[in-house]
Amino acid sequence: MYIMKNINQFEKANFETLIKADGSEGLEDRLNILDVFLGTEEHVTLEQMYLLLKDKGYHYEPEFVRRCMNRMVDLGFAQKKKFEGQPIRYEHRHLGRHHDHLICTKCGKIIEFTNEGLEKLQVAIAATQGFYMLQHRMEIYGLCDTCLSQRRPLLPLAMAKTGERVKIREWAGGRTGRARLASMGLRLGDHIEVVNNTGQGRIILGRDCTRLAIGRGIAYKILVSLDERVDEQVCKDNGQAT
Numbered sequence: 001m002y003i004m005k006n007i008n009q010f011e012k013a014n015f016e017t018l019i020k021a022d023g024s025e026g027l028e029d030r031l032n033i034l035d036v037f038l039g040t041e042e043h044v045t046l047e048q049m050y051l052l053l054k055d056k057g058y059h060y061e062p063e064f065v066r067r068c069m070n071r072m073v074d075l076g077f078a079q080k081k082k083f084e085g086q087p088i089r090y091e092h093r094h095l096g097r098h099h100d101h102l103i104c105t106k107c108g109k110i111i112e113f114t115n116e117g118l119e120k121l122q123v124a125i126a127a128t129q130g131f132y133m134l135q136h137r138m139e140i141y142g143l144c145d146t147c148l149s150q151r152r153p154l155l156p157l158a159m160a161k162t163g164e165r166v167k168i169r170e171w172a173g174g175r176t177g178r179a180r181l182a183s184m185g186l187r188l189g190d191h192i193e194v195v196n197n198t199g200q201g202r203i204i205l206g207r208d209c210t211r212l213a214i215g216r217g218i219a220y221k222i223l224v225s226l227d228e229r230v231d232e233q234v235c236k237d238n239g240q241a242t
């Protein structure tokens with residue numbers, strides 16, 4: 001965070017030097033827009049920029065914001081992104097730093113990633129054709145974790161088998177059930193392991209390093225989906241696998 005702040009201050013000063021050549025009119029307003037833009041890590045649309053500015057008490061004409069954003073692109077402080085099925089977005093352009101994107105086609109979520117091996121591979125592939133790569137765009141379209149889990153069928157926890165890993169998704173138990181669950185330390189979205197479910201009596205669950213016993217009645221009201229995460233869950237306290 002501290003480093004980001006320094007970078008932002010540096011970028012702001014750098015931008016100021018360059019836009020002074022455009023004339024001093026609206027200089028402060030343009031710096032305010034840059035400041036708000038650097039303050040978000042999102043890939044923002046013009047509309048979102050307009051709202052972020054409004055939140056900070058700046059009421060600029062959308063056209064002014066648009067021109068200013070495009071000037072930032074020209075000067076290399078921002079880059080314009082057009083992901084399929086989405087409006088134009090702007091994101092930071094930090095010199096010498098590159099990243100690629102995963103885009104959820106259902107909710108529009110954008111996830112950034114960098115992979116050095118993939119970067120090198122792309123250069124190598126281009127080179128096999130005698131091609132010198134200048135830039136590239138790697139966009140992976142699909143479903144994010146949340147959207148994916150919403151497509152998986154729900155089943156009552158009471159019907160999950162011993163050894164299965166499940167994610168708690170929904171409540172069918174009304175308000176009191178919710179409170180009871182919370183009192184057991186469980187929440188929606190929790191990833192749990194069914195340690196023992198004999199089909200009768202209480203069900204033993206494992207979450208992090210703890211085993212929990214819950215009644216069969218309530219286990220019918222907890223709706224879960226099978227968890228497809230393959231990572232080995234490791235007890236954080238003592239490093240032993242649960």
Ligand SMILES: [Zn+2]
Pocket residue numbers: 098099100119136138
């Ligand atoms: Zn890349």
Ligand SMILES: [Zn+2]
Pocket residue numbers: 104105106107108109143144145146147148
């Ligand atoms: Zn999604």
Ligand SMILES: [Zn+2]
Pocket residue numbers: 043091099100101112
């Ligand atoms: Zn990005």
